[in-house]
Amino acid sequence: MSSRSSTTLDEKELAIVTKPESEGTQSSLPTPVSAVQPKPKAKASAATIIPIWIALSSAVIIYNNYIYNTLQFKYPVFLVTWHLTFAAIGTRVLQRTTNLLDGVKDVHMSKEMFLKSILPIGLLFSGSLILSNTAYLYLSVSYIQMLKAFTPVAILLIQWTFRLQEPNKKLAVIVFMISSGVALASQGELRFNLIGFLTQAAAVAFEASRLVMIQVLLHNLKMDPLVSLHYYAPVCAAINLLILPFTEGLAPFYALPKIGAAIMFSNASVAFLLNVAAVFLVGAGSGLVLTLAGVFKDILLITGSVLLFGSSITPLQVFGYSLALIGLVFFKTSGGK
Template identity: 75%
Template sequence: MALDPEEGKPEEVVPLASMKDGEPEPSTSASLPPPVSAAPRPKPKITTAVIVPIWMAFSVSVILYNNHLYHTLDFKFPVFVVTWHLTFAAIGTRVLQRTTNLLDGTKDINMNKDMFLKSILPIALLFSGSLILSNSAYLYLSVSYIQMLKAFNAVAVLLISWASRIAEPNRRLAFIVFMISFGVALTSGGELKFNLVGFIIQACAVVFEASRLVMIEILLHGMKMDPLVSLHYFAPVCALFNLMILPFTEGLAPFYELGRIGPLVLISNALVAFFLNVAAVFLVGVGSGLILTLAGVLKDILLISASVALFSAQVSPMQVFGYSIALAGLVLFKTTGTK
């Protein structure tokens, strides 16, 4: 879904003055010059060597910050946190739309009621479920183990794609499915603090996320929406959906804790998450498929290492071996030309 948006058509304007310096003023009876096209503002240039570390830093920071919020600060309200992030993102994307050209891709999308109800709404519901479940898993499982389980996302996407008949299975993909599944099974077998509730929640999050990705391929096929454009459309819908279920999940409890947490923590936490999406736009724009894959693998390794160093997470030798197999399968999957 992270594709480069096409440049929006520049706005036509009538110039305030058409004279060059030193030229005499034309008579009032002269006709106005025809409208000219304003030159589009160029997008900021940034190199791969710069954006990859920035994206990795924000990606790792979001997860570690959320984990710090849930455990160190004892603010165990993932539904509220996700709702706050989405609300902040909905406002942030609209501010950027009016002040920058980062969301010019919205000009190429003809959003109407039919498209909203049949495409945006069902994908947004899956997106919301994925975010809530994946954040809730951090209450039960370590950051390192959750990252290892996320390697199974690729398998879930393949299986749902095959079931939906939008992709055909073959021996190579079947081998990749077996390779990743075997690696993830070893990491689960080697988990020293296994929690069944957390495992089930994360497994459901994987199913929701994989379904969302397949649904995007089916309903938004051929539409160019980069991470910020997608967030622009999905964040408000997800935030409203979360607000509807918040009273039945966490109630007013998170609001009573806001005074203890303070606005600085909440705003900085949402800013880090929002800047991750901004960095993702530039990353997709400059990075090849191989670079994106290797950056993602390196980010996961750094995140697991940071989890061990900062939160004393325990990683067994069997998990290291199993995750190495899963990562090899993941790299193989993402470099075979499969979306």
């Protein structure tokens, strides 16, 4: 979790990836817990589910930031592990009580598939979640959202490097536009922190590598966000539990009484509900509509960060991020080709 600040990790990628089959499969950007996404059985109208998804997506990021920086619970590895454990239990409860995870029956999980696909992707997912959550200890919500705009560029660069897609002039222009926008946003950041920047940059690299690996290894599997989470959550939780003693130790357990069970439970619940909303979202609208919804959500998040946490944004950042967002829309309308 998520996310990009919890186990949902990054909502912008969800908006970019969801496109009709006719647009091709190159440069697809699944959600942080998704491979190829078929339309779910249960459906909701775009007018209903998109506002819910925006609200939940924003709530996860703001809630996590509140826990880290306002409540001073600075233990991202523990929080991510808790989110993943909650999600592992939650998906299994839903599997037994609803039809939202009927897709599990269509996935024939062999030992070989687990070791060669699920485990390495889970390692990248775990690294992405831990690093992206750690970045909130050093950077503002608004600046992190701006840096995440570089994810599609990172994916394209990996694809070009490994010859999974051939470079072309149109994509090169889009890469330059997004990169320039993110660079300007970084230049305008008043409270720039090098450790936070490198941490978020590493999170983007892990996430981009994970999404490319999903394309390569799981391109024939049809797993919606909840089915994917059903498999990845326990794997990532186990990985994080192995890391926890060497990173944060027992300190988060001693700090738990100060946070309280209500906050921990509600925080994980909001993150899990975002994954449930994603199931309905993928069948609710076109890829471009979801891209624009993601852009609108980021604008709300940046505005909320300024109002709630006192983050400062400069005119140069506004211009740079606007340039990056325009590049993202061009990327979507080009079909990633």
